[in-house]
Amino acid sequence: MTEAHDTTREKLRDGIDHARDKASHAYESARTKANDAVDLSRDKAREAARQTAETIETNPMGVLVGGLALGALIAAVIPRGRREKELLAPVGKRVAASATAAIAAAKAAGKEELDGLGLTRSAAKNQVKSLFDGVVKAASSAGTAATQAGKDAAKTK
The missing domain is CATH 1.20.5 (Single alpha-helices involved in coiled-coils or other helix-helix interfaces)
Known part of the structure; x- marks a missing residue:
């Protein structure tokens, strides 16, 4: 029975050692992946900050207008409280x-x-009337000239 007992004890120790190794490997793997994710996030945040700074430098008015529009949108969506109204x-x-x-x-x-x-209202009105009369006279003269030119062309043929 001691031999069976020793065999069982060895198998149990082997199982525990194997589980400990797997747990240690899983821990190290998770730790490495977490560190990689943190590094990647940090790099992405730096790149986003750099791009934002470039955008602000190259188009400050666009950023200002966009900020105002975003503020107006947020203000329209979020209801005002009683204290804010007061x-x-x-x-x-x-x-x-x-x-x-x-x-x-x-x-x-x-x-x-x-x-x-x-430049009073009546003076402006008179100017517009005079301009309109001139346009009508010019259109009439152009029509008359076109008609005459058509008649002259018909006579020569």
Whole structure:
């Protein structure tokens, strides 16, 4: 019985050693693959950062417009909370009032400048009428000349 017992014990030790070797190999393999994945991720992140920096340097306005569009999209998708409305409502009203005042000031300044040049609404209307009359007269003259040229060509044949 001791010989059978020893054989069983050897087989058990061999099995344990084999399992330990497999576990150690699996651990090392997983560790190597994880390190490789980390290195690859780090390289990809560096490349993405480099490309982003190049894009920003070569087309800053495009990046700005894209950022604004993305911000607007996010703002449209995410609902505003009660607290946000309370905090931002006065700011929005001030921005709207400032924009309205700026538009009114620009309109008044533009009107003053045009009036100073003598370009009033009635003067502009008269200019457009005069231009239209000239175009109609030119078209009529061209039609008359074409008709006459056709008649002259028919007589010579």
